Amino acid sequence: MSSGARIQRGAVALAALRIWVFGLWTVKLFATPVGEIGLLPRAMFEPIGLLRLFPGSLMDVVLAQTFLDVARPILIGLCVAVALALPPYRVLSVTAALGLTLWQTLSRSVGVVNHPEVTLLLATYAIVIFPAADRLAPLRRRLYDASTYDAGVLVAALVVLLPYTASAGYRMAHHAWATLHSQIAPDLLLRQGFGNGVAWFAEVALTHPLVAAFINLGAVVTTLIEFAAPLAIVHRRLRWPIATFMVTFHVLMYLLIRVMFWETALLVPAVLLAVQMTECSEGTTQS
Amino acid sequence: MGRNNALLLVLAIVTLAAFARLLPYTPRLLGYDTTAPTVASAPLVARAPVSLRSPSTIPSRLGERPLTLVAAGLLAELGLLGFILYSLARSSHVGTTFAALAGYRRNLAAILLVCTGVGFVAGVPEWTFPFIPWRMFSGAPAGEPVVDWVVGTTEDGRRVRIDLVSALAGLGHTRGREAVLDRIAAVVAADASQPASRRLELDNLLQAVARLHTRHTGVGLVRIGVTRHVMNAARPLTMSQLSLDPTWETQVRP
Numbered sequence: 008m009s010s011g012a013r014i015q016r017g018a019v020a021l022a023a024l025r026i027w028v029f030g031l032w033t034v035k036l037f038a039t040p041v042g043e044i045g046l047l048p049r050a051m052f053e054p055i056g057l058l059r060l061f062p063g064s065l066m067d068v069v070l071a072q073t074f075l076d077v078a079r080p081i082l083i084g085l086c087v088a089v090a091l092a093l094p095p096y097r098v099l100s101v102t103a104a105l106g107l108t109l110w111q112t113l114s115r116s117v118g119v120v121n122h123p124e125v126t127l128l129l130a131t132y133a134i135v136i137f138p139a140a141d142r143l144a145p146l147r148r149r150l151y152d153a154s155t156y157d158a159g160v161l162v163a164a165l166v167v168l169l170p171y172t173a174s175a176g177y178r179m180a181h182h183a184w185a186t187l188h189s190q191i192a193p194d195l196l197l198r199q200g201f202g203n204g205v206a207w208f209a210e211v212a213l214t215h216p217l218v219a220a221f222i223n224l225g226a227v228v229t230t231l232i233e234f235a236a237p238l239a240i241v242h243r244r245l246r247w248p249i250a251t252f253m254v255t256f257h258v259l260m261y262l263l264i265r266v267m268f269w270e271t272a273l274l275v276p277a278v279l280l281a282v283q284m285t286e287c288s289e290g291t292t293q294s
Numbered sequence: 295m296g297r298n299n300a301l302l303l304v305l306a307i308v309t310l311a312a313f314a315r316l317l318p319y320t321p322r323l324l325g326y327d328t329t330a331p332t333v334a335s336a337p338l339v340a341r342a343p344v345s346l347r348s349p350s351t352i353p354s355r356l357g358e359r360p361l362t363l364v365a366a367g368l369l370a371e372l373g374l375l376g377f378i379l380y381s382l383a384r385s386s387h388v389g390t391t392f393a394a395l396a397g398y399r400r401n402l403a404a405i406l407l408v409c410t411g412v413g414f415v416a417g418v419p420e421w422t423f424p425f426i427p428w429r430m431f432s433g434a435p436a437g438e439p440v441v442d443w444v445v446g447t448t449e450d451g452r453r454v455r456i457d458l459v460s461a462l463a464g465l466g467h468t469r470g471r472e473a474v475l476d477r478i479a480a481v482v483a484a485d486a487s488q489p490a491s492r493r494l495e496l497d498n499l500l501q502a503v504a505r506l507h508t509r510h511t512g513v514g515l516v517r518i519g520v521t522r523h524v525m526n527a528a529r530p531l532t533m534s535q536l537s538l539d540p541t542w543e544t545q546v547r548p
Contacts, residue, residue, distance in 0.1 A: 035466075043464030043506060048498045051473065056423035112423055114466045117473040120419035120426060124466070128424045129410060136402045154394035161391055162403045165382070166410050172378045173414035174428040180370035181356060182433040184349040194434035197525040201441045202475070203468075204455060206533045226431075237378055241385035265459070266468065286387060 010153070017156030018142040020284035022092070024163055025139035027277045028130050029090035031270055032107060033083055035124070041079045044114065045072030055120060056112040069113065082106045092144030104135045122170070127270040129166035130278070133159060157285040161240065164278040167271065168237040171253070175233035186230055192222045199264035208263045229256055240282055250276045300383035307411045308376045314416030315368060354433040371415065379411070439525040442478050444503060445538050446515035446546075453538040456518070461506040474499060478520050497544050504546045519543020 054066060061069065068074055085103040093099065111124055137159025141148045178186055185191050193213060200209030212218045232252050239249040257272035316323070356364055382388050395403070413425025444456040462470020481496045504518045519540030525531065 039466050040464045043462075043509075046464070046506060047462075047502050048495070050495055051477075051499065053420075055420045059421070108424065114464075114469060115419075115423060117465060117469065118476055119469045119472040120423055121467070121469055121472065122426070122428060122430065123468075125424050125426065129406070132406050133403070136399055136406065152394070154391050155399065157387075157391045158395045158399070158403060161388060162406065165407060169378075169410065170414070170428045172375060174430055174432075176371055176374035176378075177414075177427070177429045178432045180374060181367040182354070184352060185354065185433050188350075191431055191434050194439055195431060197439040198441060201523070201525060201531075201533065201536070202443075203459070203471075204443075204457070204533065210532050234374065234378070237382055241382060241387055 014150050014153045014156065015142070017153050017160070017285050018138075018150055020281040021134075021137060021139045021156045021159045022141065022143035023284075024130070024160065024277060024281050025092065025134050026090050026143060028127065028134050028163075028274075029086045029103070031127060031273060032103075032131070033086045033090065035127075035270070036079060036083045036086065041110065041114075042072045042076040045070055045075050047117075051118075052116045053118060054112075054116050056115075057109060058112050058116055069109075078106075078110075082110065089140075092140035092146070094146060096140040096144075100135045100140075104131050107131060123268050124270055126167045126170055126268075126274055130163045130274060133163040133166055137162070153285075160278070160281045160285050164240045164282050165237065167274045167278045168240060170271075171233040171236035175230045178230055179234065186226060192226045193219065195264060196222070199266060203265040205263075205265050232256075239279055243283075243286070246279050246283065250279050300380055300389070303383055304376050304379045307379060307408055308372045310408065311375075311412045311415035312368065312372055314412055317416075354436055368415075375411070375414065440479070441523045441525055441536075442475050443521045443523070443536075443538070444474065444478070444500065445519055445521050445540050445543075446504060446507065447517040447543075449514050449516055454513070455538060456503060456507050458503070460510055461503055463510070464506075474503060500544060501547055515546045517543050518546050 049067070049070060052066070052070060054061060058066065058069075082103070085099055085106060089096070089100045089103045107128060111128055115121070138148070138151055138155060139159060140146075141150055141156075182191070196209035196212055200206045212222050232249060233256075235245070236249055236253060239246045253275050254272050257268055261267035261269075352363065353359055356367070359367075392400070392403075409422075409425045413422055414427055417423075417426040419426045444458060446454055446456050448454060458471035458474055459468055462474065464470070465473065477496060477499060481492045500518045500520075504515045508514050517540075520542050521536075521538060522541045523531075523536050
């Protein structure tokens with residue numbers, strides 16, 4: 008494959024990630040009644056992150072249902088425009104990233120700073136930093152060198168997969184005993200399963216020792232695979248087994264305790280596919 | 295990326311992360327302050343004898359562990375993260391790609407990766423979002439698991455469990471549910487010494503939940519309250535055995 012074809016392939020991989028990431032945001036915004044945040048008591052909100060810089064009066068405006076009802080379609084429009092790479096792309100993509108960050112920060116200003124959407128947000132930053140609108144776009148732009156596109160794909164893959172290592176590494180370093188000795192899974196099943204009203208599996212697991220043993224073994228194996236997940240970026244043989252495992256893990260977590268990181272589950276195969284595309288082009292060039 | 299460059303990059307991230315994680319404890323470590331730090335973790339005070347020979351005595355909360363054990367855990371955490379980062383940086387694909395990258399994009403990418411890596415170890419969610427620690431499913435909290443349900447009484451007298459995930463969908467995912475349950479745990483679990491303002495806050499919150507539940511389901515509520523269940527893994531209950539009788543409830547205001 009020529010150098011030009013290699014560059015093309017990298018540009019297409021990064022552009023495909025752009026469409027996927029902003030497409031997911033669009034679906035998410037359509038599915039979330041953002042304006043209802045304005046119906047919650049003001050006392051529930053304690054600004055975090057960027058919103059700490061906002062004066063109280065501005066927070067009152069941001070939390071008003073009217074503002075949120077107007078902001079949502081604007082943000083949807085921005086995400087669609089960026090997914091389609093409409094001009095002026097740079098301005099639109101930076102504005103969309105800022106808007107999405109503020110939305111995600113606002114929805115966490117209720118005392119619960121949890122992790123769904125965080126990998127999607129970090130991948131958004133990677134897309135915005137690198138030239139992701141040079142292909143699969145209405146305007147064909149001048150292409151950069153191959154490393155620019157490959158780096159964009161790699162950074163997106165790293166920010167999506169490294170959190171698995173962080174989570175598993177913390178568990179292994181600080182809670183290895185509890186993980187190995189079946190203390191975490193039963194507690195999780197009881198709290199989340201019964202708390203979310205999906206206790207059928209908790210009931211089975213807690214009354215059948217074999218099922219419980221399988222769950223506990225699963226917790227250990229999952230921790231080890233989570234820890235090694237980013238290696239799927241650099242080792243082809245590990246790539247699809249790890250991707251399959253992680254997606255299965257997320258689906259199982261949803262079935263068992265109704266905790267679903269669906270954005271991450273949809274991002275993992277996408278970023279690894281993009282890595283594969285850039286890697287294939289590189290390998291062909293070398294040969 | 296050469297071996298030395300890869301090592302230097304990883305050491306930089308890991309050292310920065312360690313420094314940021316230890317920063318809140320500096321006055322205490324230097325002996326200037328005997329009060330507990332309020333950022334990053336709970337107080338560094340051992341409340342019960344801890345022995346490595348019987349690991350079950352190690353408290354689940356890091357703040358209740360001896361300082362040496364917390365430090366050993368931090369070293370292990372940094373070592374594990376460093377190992378993966380080094381493995382990635384040493385690979386030819388990552389190395390050659392980043393070595394060839396030039397200009398402001400290289401700097402921005404480096405800033406994004408460093409912020410993400412440091413956030414894993416030393417992020418403070420309330421300040422550094424979206425660069426935050428990832429510590430889910432780590433350790434089981436002490437004591438019996440407690441499950442709180444929000445229950446409502448419909449106009450025809452039926453008791454129903456309120457689906458908080460649906461009612462508070464505006465906050466996204468399970469955040470609304472977690473936020474409401476956190477506040478309930480703080481107020482309902484307390485005794486009568488709880489300030490009236492906290493009860494009022496909970497009452498206002500439940501009024502909002504009732505309105506949102508009606509908005510989503512079309513089912514009006516006349517009363518809304520909280521049912522608390524103390525669970526036990528040794529003698530598990532089934533869903534049908536859990537009562538819907540509220541521990542505390544209030545009238546829904548029109």
